[in-house]
Amino acid sequence: MSATKSSPNSSSDTASLTVYLRLLRYVKPHWLSFLISVIGFVIYSASQPAMAQYMEYLLNFIESENRGPLWMPSLIIIGIIAVRGFGGFLGNFFIAKVSYRIVDTLRVQLFSHMVYLPGEYFERNDSGQLMSLVTFNVNNVTTASTEALKTMIREGTTVIALLGYLFYKDWVLTLLMMAVVPVIAALVGYVGKRLRRLSTKVQHSMGDITQVTSEMINGYRVMRSFGGEEYEKQRFTEASWRNYLQNLKIVLTSTLNTPLIQILVALAMGSLLWVALGQMQIQDSGAFVAYFLAVGMVLKPMRQLSEMVPVIQKGVAAADSIFQVLDEKPEEDNGDYAPERVRGKVSVRNLHFSYQGSEREALRGIDLEVEPGKVVALVGKSGSGKSTLVNLLTRFYSGFSGDITVDDTDIRKFQLQNLRSQIALVTQQVVLFNDSVAANIAYGALHKTAAEDIQRAAKLAYADEFIEQLAQGYDTFIGEGGAKLSGGQRQRLAIARAILKDAPILILDEATSALDNESERYIQQALDTVSRGRTTFVIAHRLSTIEKADLIVVLEDGCIVEQGTHAELMAKQGHYARLHSATQSDSLTL
CATH class of the missing domain: 3.40.50.300 (P-loop containing nucleotide triphosphate hydrolases)
Incomplete structure (x- = not known):
């Protein structure tokens, strides 16, 4: 039983790592910018122990009788801050450049892949969830790949630099401080697992919000005709409330995580200070202050690293949902006859x-x-x-x-x-785009069609008479889904499009x-x-x-139950004759 219980956690950890490593593979084409950012963050991190060492130098300078030139401390602090700023600029700018390129690539790749997915995929997935993938989920990946990656590199190298400095100053005391690290790691690991589960639920709830909103906007006429305003408001309120609750759980978990880690670190520091006062091998006050300044400085990057866990988990959950779509097989296209x-x-x-x-x-x-x-x-x-x-x-x-x-x-x-x-296709559900009349007729592969051919197709579809009455004629934008046109006008544009295709x-x-x-x-x-x-x-x-x-x-x-001409089928007095009689009766009634 225990094996079966532990395997989901281990498999979840492995899956999270796999997803994040797959996301980071998108860095490879931008390796030069990434390398420059790492160099910048290394420079930035090196300035942190340099600042602690500067405090030792400054205290010793103040206490020394042979101080040397008074401008030297000012020159050193200016140099440290300048180097730190330069390193921070290189790191922040180039990692942001890489991260946003990753997100742009991922978004375009996702949309381009969805274009070729089979019809069955769109029918078994809500349009709101799919729209949420391209917008909300990709934004979460942006945060994970930009802020999280930047923080991991910058604060990670800072922690390494400061720990190296602390080990150099007093390795025994530093080992004592490091005893609390496994406890912090265990806490961060637990929080990370919980946050990933919650992030997935948030994405689903956000998809529900998008779905309800999309249906209300596209079906507002039906909503108002049947008095569905309160019903739609209730649907949206419930979807928004579910999203609120899931987000609140994330905030509660992540905000509790930080103070717990801070308390653990404070206990470690208090114990460290107590031991240091009695056992520390550092004798002069400057070195003592520098050591504990470095200890204090290492707390901030460690805390920021722990705060990246929810951000990374949200990004991993978002990236996982995106990769699931990218792993869907496109329409089968193995033919070569053309x-x-x-x-x-x-x-x-x-x-x-x-x-x-x-x-x-x-x-x-x-x-x-x-x-x-x-x-x-x-x-x-x-x-x-x-x-x-x-x-x-x-x-x-x-x-x-x-x-x-x-x-x-x-x-x-x-x-x-x-x-x-x-094949040219005209369906009952007309699909038009928020573009000009001409662009809607000459859609897709037809977009380079000459204006005369477009007008000829419109004339054959009896659409030219209403198009010429529009404000800009064939250049008039017709709104989303052709909202500015009547149902008959939309249908005539669709027929003109089929005529123009000449299939x-x-x-x-x-x-x-x-x-x-x-x-x-x-x-x-x-x-x-x-x-x-x-x-x-x-x-x-x-x-x-x-x-x-x-x-x-x-x-x-x-099944096919009858086939023939109108006269033949009417003579049989079978299925077709009954259907024909029924439609005639309906038309008379109307």
Whole structure:
């Protein structure tokens, strides 16, 4: 039983050390600046025993009959302080330079890695927690790598220099003083373990705060429509209170740590002074004062080193959470097939797929053949697998069994970026950025598109009429998520983006759901034009919009239950006919 109890602590210590050493490996590219900072701190530390020795010299100078020139003590103290200041500047500036470069590298590396993580990762992690990683957790790493590293080097070298001086003055007495060090080390170790656990809880609670805030800001219309103000306030208050309690535990632990260490050191000093008065081999008063001045001087850096334990533990906990993300495997991309442009033939054979953590298959035994340039409509109740199917075509999810091919080539053999360049996607949830209208249409790989082509795409999407009425036209910034535009206007920009991409495969996932009837009619005409010569997958609840499709595929519970043209399926009077009748009834009711 004892072995099992002790192993978690030892493994925790090992993990903390491993994480911190991994963090410090980021210093390697900046070794020259780091070396200069160490040299600066060594110079700074050497000035500390020099100051104690100066006090011995000054007392002896005052008591001596043959003093020498009176300007000498002033010159020496000026020299010591100047050297100390110069060393401190070198150490502080260059270690800060290294530390902030580490944090910048870590932040960019984290964000860049998250860009390539699979969709499943974002679905199993809260957006607030992920945002907290890039902001709050990285700031904690900043503190650990800047303040903690600086203090460890500066105060550590100071302690070594002063202890060397004390051993030189009286090694027996200094050994007696060192007897208290193991007790201090044990206390610091216990506090460090507790603080790391608390720091991890603080990070989680901070993620909860970010999550609640993000949801309130993004969903403020729903909140106000349904009277959710008090509910959101309560959620935020509870999340903030949990964060307050965890921070208070950290403060309580760290603030108790310092006075306990000071009491231990004071007891050691009192005992030392008592022994020194009777046993010390140092005879003259100058040497006696210098020795105890050095003892007093060593207390401050020792205390500051002990205070770095909570800072380091917070940084280690933050770095650990960041490294966990960096250790996540990116999207699988082992393909090397990269055609310039595919024809658009899509084949699905015996496709099975389950979401992570779900025992139920989202798709079961799907077989589908789509010829180039054909329009395929996917219909069915919510949860039938329509969006899942097109998401697998774009490889937003992996881990399916069976085959999906484009132009008779397995999509897993495509380079991932090349495969997605062949597909234009318009979804019900429009994603826009706080940038200009033109930049939102010509997004990503399209950003170098000529202004005339952007305007042509907007015109085909019937977006030019409202864009020209904006204050700066195509240069107008539309706010976060396109907040300054209506739902229909946002959707038309998304369709213009897909038109501009000019991909051989087009996916329209409820693309006209946010439009009014008049806009939908215009967009439908545009989509009819755009889909010519392209393999088009259309997901729509309004079945009237897909009656002209070349092939209508009816899904139910992850299976294809019917497929054919509108006329063929209506003649069967099966699943599609019932769905069509139901939607017609709904539209009449509306």
